[in-house]
Amino acid sequence: MRLMLLNTGPVATLASGDINSPLTGTDMSNTESLVLDGDNGILIEDDTISKISCTEELAEEFGTEDNSTLRVIDCQGKAIIPGFVDSHTHLLWGGDRANEMQLRHNGMTYSDIAKSGGGIQKTVKYTRNISNDILGELGLKRISRAFEFGTTTMECKSGYGLSVDSELKLLEVNQLLSELTQMSLHSTWLGAHDVPKGMSMQDYVDELIHIQLPAVVEQGFASYADVFCEPGWFSLEDTELIVKAASELGLASRLHVDEFVDGGGLALASELGAISGDHVGHSSASARQSASESGVMQTFLPGTPYILGHDLESPLKQCIENNWAFSLASDFNPNCRTLSIPFVGSLATHRLGLSPIEALVAVTRNPATTLLNSTDGPLSGSIRQGGPADLLILDSEYIDAWCQMPGDNPIYKTIKSGYIVN
Ligand code: NIG
Ligand code: FE
16 A cells, blocks of 8 residues: 655654664754755655655656555645654553652652552552453553654553563563554563562562563563662662673663662663663763763653652753763653653753754654664664655644644654554
């Protein structure tokens, strides 16, 4: 089947240089190499972009009317961007923690709430008790919401099971969702999210390494391992043990680090050759420099400090000035309930000093490079001939509109693998 977009406005191809590498520094805002101006036409055959040309040329070759093998969309000057790659989500969990905001207003911190029976442990209790069917339904609803907001590729973590059976169950449902939906899902095992009630840290780390990890590898659905490496949760030493064990069994790691304080997590991620250090709000400049030199992506998740009422301050401009590779993602979880990458883009541009094009690179091409061992074909995150047909038609003639409608949706159509999915 063919789908043809005619009369587009500007197209943010983001396809300059080696698309397997992230863009950094001024390359993130070089619109000459990142954007095609004017009136473009895009031909999609099955799940692939087969031609990028001008409207006239495509119209001459294929006509402008729908027929039995061709669907034509007249974009009327609307801007086109790649589908978003949300490289950090906790997609599957049950229950509700909407009461926690008032607790924070009453003076409790994230850690106080966790110690008093809320937080991750509360979600674990709910999640363990719901069936695969209900988890699957929750996942389907969330994926369709993510499509509406323009996400076409997602990383999704387990981590609300904290036992062999329930962690495997979460990964199994992720797998099922990737088979049932068009969304490209990349699964991460996050058994090391917290210590289950009634168990010591030492015993749980033993269980993670000797029981959960081998079972997860045998199940074969997870591509990555993650650890919540933060004072009060998993130490640097335990993180190292888990990451090394995972790496020996073939799982690369993407890690939660330096969310509340600089605990040395990003520095460790670099030593261990992790793919990505996520949160990184409090990492030191020297750790960021080492991350850059070791090819570790810094993934900022500004929705989380926004929701926790913390200072949003993140050195995004410093990343640009120093040519440090970085991404932005949603961190969708029961505490941070947004699947909207455009909202994350609003935080990055309205509050954190990025330009819309820099922020766009950080939610498309850059995170896509952290999901390289994709089983679903060529790398997403850019628009190019021969690349995957994952792209968005915006409700605007301007590319910059993608992140300028907080609370609203700038996406007119989401196209995933050549299908219109919203
Ligand atoms: O990335 N910080 C650790 N994990 C999640 C939150 C988990 C939760 O509060 O349920 C995060 O923000
Ligand atoms: Fe997270």
